[in-house]
Amino acid sequence: MELKETILKRRSIRDYLPEPVPEEALRHVLEAGLIAPTSRNLRPCRIIVVRNRTVLDELAKAKNGAAALKCAPCALIVTGDSERADTWMEDCSVAMTQMMLAAVDEGLGSCWLQICMRRTEDGRSAEEIVRSALKLEEKYRIAGILTLGIPKAAKEPYTTADADFNKVEYID
Numbered sequence: 001m002e003l004k005e006t007i008l009k010r011r012s013i014r015d016y017l018p019e020p021v022p023e024e025a026l027r028h029v030l031e032a033g034l035i036a037p038t039s040r041n042l043r044p045c046r047i048i049v050v051r052n053r054t055v056l057d058e059l060a061k062a063k064n065g066a067a068a069l070k071c072a073p074c075a076l077i078v079t080g081d082s083e084r085a086d087t088w089m090e091d092c093s094v095a096m097t098q099m100m101l102a103a104v105d106e107g108l109g110s111c112w113l114q115i116c117m118r119r120t121e122d123g124r125s126a127e128e129i130v131r132s133a134l135k136l137e138e139k140y141r142i143a144g145i146l147t148l149g150i151p152k153a154a155k156e157p158y159t160t161a162d163a164d165f166n167k168v169e170y171i172d
């Protein structure tokens with residue numbers, strides 16, 4: 001698939017078929033994240049692949065708006081070693097973006113779930129819930145979760161007309 005088409009086709013998918021993500025497709029998605037650029041090439045990102053239903057359901061409790069985890073067969077928890085790089089959030093975000101595009105290329109759907117700075121309705125930190133479910137050391141900050149799976153239904157792709165050029169300024 002051409003990059004332009006891949007970018008237009010990428011949409012947030014929150015409903016998935018129960019089928020597992022094919023191993024080869026998952027590997028290609030992970031490769032796209034692992035070779036993403038990082039500041040000073042410090043590569044602080046660590047990705048945890050969760051396919052265990054019980055753990056996925058536990059993670060879904062981290063906050064409202066994480067419902068995609070309830071039917072996703074796979075989730076990539078993208079963490080950054082905050083002791084290794086102060087740019088962990090930026091580095092992980094670039095990796096997540098590359099993985100979302102690679103997912104489209106593999107015929108998969110994905111949805112980015114914000115974890116950092118979010119709380120449950122009763123005030124618990126979403127990041128702490130995820131960190132404790134995965135038994136992660138504190139230095140690993142959670143940049144986000146990417147759900148992955150075969151989309152239950154196709155979503156309308158973007159067209160280039162959706163690009164709002166009012167948000168661009170030129171200084172020539």
Ligand SMILES: Cc1cc2nc3c(=O)[nH]c(=O)nc-3n(C[C@H](O)[C@H](O)[C@H](O)COP(=O)(O)O)c2cc1C
Pocket residue numbers: 010011012013014065066068111112113114115
């Ligand atoms: C940083 C970031 C955080 C997001 N967090 C969530 C989230 O917590 N839950 C969710 O369902 N979607 C989340 N999304 C997906 C957005 O809602 C989605 O990208 C936006 O509505 C545009 O739709 P599209 O991705 O189909 O173009 C997030 C996206 C980004 C980039």
